[in-house]
Amino acid sequence: MLKPIIIAVDGYSSTGKSTFAKMIARRMGYIYIDTGALYRAVALLALENGMVDGNGLLDEEGLKALLYGPKPPCITFKVSGDGRSRTFVDGRDVEGEIRSMYVSGKVSRVASLPFVREFVDGILRKIGENRGVVMDGRDIGTTVFPDAELKIFMTASPEIRAGRRQKELAAKGEIVDLKTVLENIRERDYADEHRPVSPLVKASDAIVLDNGDMTLEQQMEWFEDVLGRTCCHGSQD
Numbered sequence: 356m357l358k359p360i361i362i363a364v365d366g367y368s369s370t371g372k373s374t375f376a377k378m379i380a381r382r383m384g385y386i387y388i389d390t391g392a393l394y395r396a397v398a399l400l401a402l403e404n405g406m407v408d409g410n411g412l413l414d415e416e417g418l419k420a421l422l423y424g425p426k427p428p429c430i431t432f433k434v435s436g437d438g439r440s441r442t443f444v445d446g447r448d449v450e451g452e453i454r455s456m457y458v459s460g461k462v463s464r465v466a467s468l469p470f471v472r473e474f475v476d477g478i479l480r481k482i483g484e485n486r487g488v489v490m491d492g493r494d495i496g497t498t499v500f501p502d503a504e505l506k507i508f509m510t511a512s513p514e515i516r517a518g519r520r521q522k523e524l525a526a527k528g529e530i531v532d533l534k535t536v537l538e539n540i541r542e543r544d545y546a547d548e549h550r551p552v553s554p555l556v557k558a559s560d561a562i563v564l565d566n567g568d569m570t571l572e573q574q575m576e577w578f579e580d581v582l583g584r585t586c587c588h589g590s591q592d
């Protein structure tokens with residue numbers, strides 16, 4: 356039997372990481388984990404618990420007490436009948452809420468806090484302890500699993516990504532003009548790349564996938580080619 360590996364799919368927001376990572380997870384027969392959903396769930400908890408004031412200021416101590424208190428929130432994923440993964444907080448389906456602009460506007464700030472990253476990393480390392488997972492995020496190949504056997508770094512121009520994001524939001528009934536979406540993308544890029552802890556950076560051993568003008572089929576062909584060249588994938592148990 357082939358030894359299961361960890362595949363880290365990192366990169367900028369709205370590069371289609373989750374679609375691509377889900378497809379390769381299916382191809383490999385692996386579990387797929389959307390790590391951004393965990394940061395989004397934590398941001399939602401902060402908002403719901405009144406930890407963000409009118410000026411956007413975050414009550415860090417309050418959030419720390421919530422995450423590390425006697426009853427820490429339990430964030431889980433469930434795959435529904437149509438194969439989609441949904442995020443739950445203490446058994447409550449929060450998938451819709453965590454994708455809203457309301458949460459998107461706060462999540463980078465929340466994800467920049469070292470104690471939040473530690474909380475999320477703990478969950479991720481537990482999930483990946485038996486390998487056989489595809490995780491998409493920002494720092495999987497650099498911080499969470501620096502020993503991942505295959506690391507992919509996804510990118511595309513901010514304009515192309517904004518167009519994709521706008522369509523995604525519109526499909527869910529959230530109509531936002533392109534300029535606002537582009538601003539949000541640029542802000543998130545900046546925040547992701549400049550945070551002092553685990554900034555978004557390509558791991559030195561990651562392979563870049565610029566999918567700006569690639570179809571999903573072409574991305575899968577690219578993956579098959581990369582997989583064929585990944586030494587560890589061929590090793591036997």
Ligand code: DC
Binds near residue numbers: 390391466547
């Ligand atoms: O991939 P996404 O847009 O759903 O991610 C939401 C936020 O979480 C984004 O601001 C980046 C952050 N994030 C992170 O810092 N590290 C990860 N591994 C995944 C996401």
